[in-house]
Structure formats: C-alpha cells, structure tokens
Amino acid sequence: QKEVEQNSGPLSVPEGAIASLNCTYSDRVSQSFFWYRQYSGKSPELIMSIYSNGDKEDGRFTAQLNKASQYVSLLIRDSQPSDSATYLCAVVMEYGNKLVFGAGTILRVKS
C-alpha cells in the first residue's frame, strides 16, 4: 500500500462546475496535510494546508480533512480552464518535516 494515494485521473469537469479531488493516507498519526498545484513542466505551488478535522475554505478552494477515515479532499468551485493542472496531495507522516506526496490527479476543465 502506498503511503499517500490519489486517483491519477484525468478528472474532466466542465467550466463552472465543482471539481472534487481525493486523497487517502496510510499513517494514522499524520498531522499536516497540503494540496499543491503543478502545471506541466513547472514546480509545485501551494494551494492550501489543513491540520484539523473539518473544512477549510480559501476563495474557490475548500480542503476537507477526516482523520478517522484517513482522508483529505480538495473542492474547487466554479472551475476555470486555468485550473487545469496536476493536483498533488502531500502529508507529513509524523512529527517531522518531510512531505510524502501522492502521484497526483490530473484535472482538466473544459470550456
């Protein structure tokens, strides 16, 4: 079992729809969770961090964390073609600093 798992996609949504990206992780003691966006040929760009169970909203983005289910998700409202990218889920597995990444989900927003 991989430590951080994501559906590779591609996930295709029409412009203006809600895109839902999911991530599961294996280590129950994980404390910190991050979503990064990566355009083709570019480096990861931080979108959001989340540490507590529940929802965290930032503009069109909402991160959701459920530690009991070891599940974290990212919702993108009013999806735009410019949101088309690979979305990487990253987890800090224990009290440390190393990020463990999933393989990423490719999102395509069609206009």
Add this chain to the structure above:
Amino acid sequence: DTGVSQNPRHKITKRGQNVTFRCDPISEHNRLYWYRQTLGQGPEFLTYFQNEAQLEKSRLLSDRFSAERPKGSFSTLEIQRTEQGDSAMYLCASSFPVAGPTDTQYFGPGTRLTVL
C-alpha cells in the same frame, strides 16, 4: 524575486559525469529540502537541512549523491557518476519554523536533469 531559486534550470550530461545543482532558499528560511520528481510521480524526499545541519536523508540518496549547506544559506546537491536513472526534476524547497504542527514548504522552479 524573493522566492526559492535554483540553478541551473536545465542540465544535460553524459552518463558517468558529475553534476552539481544549487539552491538559494527564501532569505529568512532556515530549513531547506531536496526532492526528486520523475514523470507521472509526485516529488520524493531526498534530504533536509536545518541551518547547516543535514538532519535527515532518504534511502533514495545513494552514496553517489551528496548535499551540503555549508553556511546555512544556499545548498548544493551533487550527483557523481550519473546514470540514466538519475534523469528527473530536482526540486528544492524552503521553510521557516512556525508554532503550528509543521511549517509550509515553498518550492523553487527545479533543475531538470537529462542523462544521456
């Protein structure tokens, strides 16, 4: 530009040659990380510095790889006797300790290595 910078951005080398990459973190960040990313995969952790001390190294970091951060500012990653399997994007990230569970890492643009 006050973000993380990396040089060179691209490097093409022949198998067996040595290469060295440089990373300059955000100026007030005392933590620096190296990751490697291959096509279709997420970044994989290689090593981590706090100031000049190398605190953690991945098992991925074979003895052909060495990283330094001599004055706690910029860092270098050297790969000796490169192999075709070393072809990847090498990413540097930096962070500053915060009071929360963990600090946030910000990535540089990466160095893309191609080994022929």
